[in-house]
Amino acid sequence: MTILQALKHRASLNADIRFQKMTLSGLEVELTGLSSLIDFNASLLHIQQQVHQDTNTGLPLESVIGNLGPIVAEPTEHQLMSSMLAGHLILWFERIDAYVLVAPVSRPLSRTIEPPTTENVLRGSISAFVEDIDTNIGLIRKHVASPSLHVHSYLLGTIQKKRIVLLCNDNVVDVRLRDAIVAMLEKNKEMNIQNLQQLSTALGFSKWSLVTKFNTSELPQEAETALSKGKVVLFMDRMPFAIILPSLMWDMFAVENDRSFPVIFMYAIRFLRVFGVLINILIPGLYVALVSVNPDVLRIELALTIAKSRIDVPYPSLVETLLLLVILELILEASIRLPKSIGPTLTMVGGIILGQAVVSAKLVSNLLIIILAATTIANSAVVGFQNSVTIRLFKYLLVVLSAIYGVMGLLAGLFLVCSYMAGVTSFGIPYMHLMKPRGEPNG
């Protein structure tokens, strides 16, 4: 009685805890659960029907109770509360003082399966993951109907439990990778995980990594490819995307959807992405280097045209470039924040009005506008927003080095970026690695 009373006391703090008395085949029962998670009426009906059926077949009382759900062995208030938060319905049999956890009829609190919102599919499956973790696993099961697909579930956290599910194809998975991830998850059972940063800490990644350690995708198709290549897919409850480990450089350029096109176009598209990344990283730096430090590299005609476009521009090219780059970053950031209906307005103001005005106000040269437009467009050619952020950052390193050392600095910067990327590993797999299914010869 004391536990239920304590729970009742809690009810005064939480309006959605509901208590209901009822009689089940002559037994006084009190039900309690969160009305925000449980459809009470449907659940009651369901329980009554089951008990009615069981008593009619002449089962003893213990079996009837046992059929409803597991009996809590040593109930504590804390334990019952967390069961309740997990969405269980608790039945208290007054006469025998037993608490039974019943799987109720839940309220539908998830989206239905919809097309992806952050990725686009041209030819391929367009259903995307949703917040509900079981739906996501189901989607994967639909795509990989293989007995070797294994699903391991982990509950992490002390105060707030978070369910994390690990999927891997045991036939091809990199065993060391899988074991390392499992070990990290087991080790950090106590950690509260609400976001990818915390997950990254739980998996033992450095906080200061400049490249993303998780490749994320909303598409079951992508997750399927990752699994078949021997990667590990994680699902986090209420995260509508698959977290693919490890994230490798090639993920920046290739998506499974490319394979819906003839192979020549596939390579052409991927080459275009590589080219886009190079443009994005190199061009702003190249502009600064050529304008300030090494104009001698330019053809004289081009040198004169650039000089012409920079007449009356008060700032050195570094300041000019950084100024406009920051404005572009702001436009990018703002268009993520804005509701979809206002987005186009911002693009217009940012792109057309600001771009035109900044040139006619002689703050920057119009060549720079062209260069930054190319940069921004190229920035989006990369697969996955998480990768484009990395590239956006590296660009600044190159701009600064170019301002100091010119073309030589640009090259040195590129070398730095390459050597950094070559040095990144996750669970012993280098970032530059091309993932192959286990057993397949490398290279």
Next chain:
Amino acid sequence: MGSRSFKLRWIAVCLSMLLTIPAGGCWDNKDINHRSLPIVMGIAKRDGIYKVVLQVPEPTEGTTDLRVIEGKGTTINDIVDKISTNMESQIDLLHLKLILFEDEFAKEGLGDVIESFMRAHDISAKVMVAICDEPLESFFKNINTFHKNNGTVLLSFFEKNAGWNPQVAESSVWEVFRSMNSYTHDVSIPIIRSGTGTVIESRGSAIIGSGRMVGNLTPGETLIVNAFKGSSAQGKIEVMKNATVEIISSATVHRHTMKNGIPYLKSKIRLKVTLLETKGSPSQENIRHEVSKLLQSRYDSIIGKMKATRADILATGQYFRSNLTRDQLEHWREDYLPRLNCEVEFVTVIQNTGLLRDS
């Protein structure tokens, strides 16, 4: 512990990157619009005093104006420095494309100037050189009336993908420098003057022997020099008594022997030509013969000039480097070149007779 050393490493990397900033001297970098980029430099020497004329394109709104700046002094660098001091922007000679020497100066000898260019390296070694056979002042005054194409007309004249013709010699500073220092290799450089209808009038080319202008070649002879050196003689229209042909391609093969201290050089230049114009109806054999004869006579005249001026512009000495000792090579120009026995055979193939069928 691991993360601590990692952090330390990062701090060390960041610090060392910060240290590179003072090492770069980036505060001395001047943006392109604060640099003057002269594209033509004219040099004359009168009474021991150099005169330098710089042609600087000045980008302004809409068009490009050409500014001509003059200076006098005892050394080239001194003059450029003086001009730079007086200019509102810094003079950056790295974009210089053409150096013009007044012919009097070229006859006197370009040695010191070319050497200083190579030494200081503030002028690219690839800059074209040419000789101007009129006073620099009037030359620059005349060409300044043609400044429509943002001031690059003069270089277009020498550029292979623009206005260059095989009758125009091409030489750069480093080639003149090589001529000054090599025993067996001289150059020819174009002679120009301002034109009336066109910007420039080509006047053939100058024979530079050991850094001095010692003679000159006609445009027709220059063509042979270019063909001999293997640069394409494409597009040249050859006027003869009976026909005009266009040379489509040329290929050269040389054979050399040394007998009793006399160098022999046999050359074969294959020309593919197409017929453009005929007077009457000469036979193909006739045309072939005439082309060969014409070119042969030009070739002989070049060899004659080479022997007279002791300047090996065809670099024939290069072929005998393996036959001579270094001491002998030193005297190539004086001892061997005058005795050089040269034979050339022009093989002309009339590749097609134009759009009319030859009857």
